Amino acid sequence: AQRVTQPEKLLSVFKGAPVELKCNYSYSGSPELFWYVQYSRQRLQLLLRHISRESIKGFTADLNKGETSFHLKKPFAQEEDSAMYYCAPGMDQAGTALIFGKGTTLSVSS
Amino acid sequence: DAMVIQNPRYQVTQFGKPVTLSCSQTLNHNVMYWYQQKSSQAPKLLFHYYDKDFNNEADTPDNFQSRRPNTSFCFLDIRSPGLGDAAMYLCATSRDSYHPMPSESEQYFGPGTRLTVT
Numbered sequence: 001a002q003r004v005t006q007p008e009k010l011l012s013v014f015k016g017a018p019v020e021l022k023c024n025y026s027y028s029g030s031p032e033l034f035w036y037v038q039y040s041r042q043r044l045q046l047l048l049r050h051i052s053r054e055s056i057k058g059f060t061a062d063l064n065k066g067e068t069s070f071h072l073k074k075p076f077a078q079e080e081d082s083a084m085y086y087c088a089p090g091m092d093q094a095g096t097a098l099i100f101g102k103g104t105t106l107s108v109s110s
Numbered sequence: 111d112a113m114v115i116q117n118p119r120y121q122v123t124q125f126g127k128p129v130t131l132s133c134s135q136t137l138n139h140n141v142m143y144w145y146q147q148k149s150s151q152a153p154k155l156l157f158h159y160y161d162k163d164f165n166n167e168a169d170t171p172d173n174f175q176s177r178r179p180n181t182s183f184c185f186l187d188i189r190s191p192g193l194g195d196a197a198m199y200l201c202a203t204s205r206d207s208y209h210p211m212p213s214e215s216e217q218y219f220g221p222g223t224r225l226t227v228t
Contacts, residue, residue: 032215034216036217042221043200043219043220043221043222044153044200044202044219045219046216046217046218049216086152086153099155100152100153100154101152102151102152103151103152
């Protein structure tokens with residue numbers, strides 16, 4: 001089964017500081033990875049997916065197969081980035097469980 | 111514009127009294143998921159349907175059941191809620207489960223139903 005690990009439960013930074021939320025994955029085959037975000041009192045929503053190499057709200061995430069990582073980065077944090085962030089794999093070919101990482105709370109203060 | 115709708119948003123039930131949570135979608139997606147999310151924890155998948163095919167997670171208690179009468183609706187039934195079942199229940203949909211195109215397995219979440227057990 002595809003699994004991800006988010007080692008940090010909480011990340012506190014000051015506004016304008018760079019942010020890196022860590023995610024490591026472990027499974028065979030081609031990984032399919034997403035970052036989801038949950039702002040306070042809002043629904044869980046997709047932030048970005050690795051295949052599209054997009055930048056959403058200034059966030060990017062590069063798949064590093066050598067390090068088996070998919071870290072989420074933003075060069076300058078904003079207060080509105082404060083939220084819970086989950087790294088998640090897509091469903092694998094066997095259709096086994098999609099198991100979210102435990103999540104990292106990002107707190108950005110001024 | 112709501113694509114994944116969950117009703118009610120807040121549900122209070124008594125210990126041991128059966129309760130049903132509902133989810134509907136306007137996306138015509140093949141897959142529907144139910145997650146349980148307890149305070150400060152990640153969502154935990156309970157089960158999912160691919161069309162009418164039901165897929166239960168191994169550690170989902172028997173107390174939790176699900177029904178999907180048609181493409182648009184999916185229900186979560188808790189037969190005898192315990193205090194430990196108090197949580198946010200999230201419904202999500204995706205066009206496909208495993209698919210070479212990640213956009214096909216992207217999940218769209220509902221706002222959740224917060225269940226309180228008294």
